[in-house]
Structure formats: structure tokens, C-alpha cells
Amino acid sequence: MFKNIWDSHSALSEESDIYSLTFVRWNRHEEFSPWNCILLTLHETTAHLKIEDIEAVNKYLIKNSFLSLLLFFFYRVIVNHFVKKFVINMPYLVVILLNLLNM
Numbered sequence: 001m002f003k004n005i006w007d008s009h010s011a012l013s014e015e016s017d018i019y020s021l022t023f024v025r026w027n028r029h030e031e032f033s034p035w036n037c038i039l040l041t042l043h044e045t046t047a048h049l050k051i052e053d054i055e056a057v058n059k060y061l062i063k064n065s066f067l068s069l070l071l072f073f074f075y076r077v078i079v080n081h082f083v084k085k086f087v088i089n090m091p092y093l094v095v096i097l098l099n100l101l102n103m
Contacts, residue, residue: 006039015041027054 002008002021009016023037024045030036040048051057
């Protein structure tokens with residue numbers, strides 16, 4: 001599990017010193033199991049064990065991951081729209097931009 005699942009490094013900092021890593025329960029109120037553990041450094045483990053409500057952390061991470069993905073999607077749509085609407089339809093703008101880049 002140490003090597004195959006966690007690739008021999010901390011899930012947070014990617015620290016790979018075998019002597020500073022430890023498995024800790026993700027949810028400390030549940031039994032230790034392969035699906036309820038995370039590989040962290042001793043310092044990260046101390047901070048992790050101070051978390052009282054892991055479910056709130058899970059919801060926060062999922063929500064922020066979703067929001068980041070949504071923002072990235074909208075950013076890509078806006079950039080693609082801009083390129084299709086203005087740059088492709090205005091060839092002279094492309095020439096001007098290329099000339100500015102080549103300066």
C-alpha cells in the first residue's frame with residue numbers, strides 16, 4: 001500500500017523520507033482500513049488529527065474542487081469564444097499581434 005497506492009510519498013507535501021512518514025486514519029472516528037487512511041509526514045499528521053469534523057473538510061474540498069473546475073471551464077469557453085469571434089474574424093489583428101511578438 002505504501003508504494004503502490006501512495007507512491008512512497010506524503011499525500012500533501014510529497015515528502016518521500018520513509019522515516020518521516022506515517023499512516024493515519026482519514027476519519028479518526030472510524031476503524032483503520034485501507035480506505036480510511038492517508039500517508040502523511042509526522043508534522044502533517046499532528047495537524048490532521050486536530051481536525052474535529054472531517055466531513056466538513058470533505059465537503060469543502062469537493063465544493064472547491066468543483067468550483068475550480070467550473071471556473072477553468074468558463075475561462076476556456078470565454079477564451080475560445082474570444083479567439084473565434086475576434087481573432088479569427090480579423091486577420092489583420094493576428095498580423096499585428098505577431099508583429100508585436102516578434103519585436
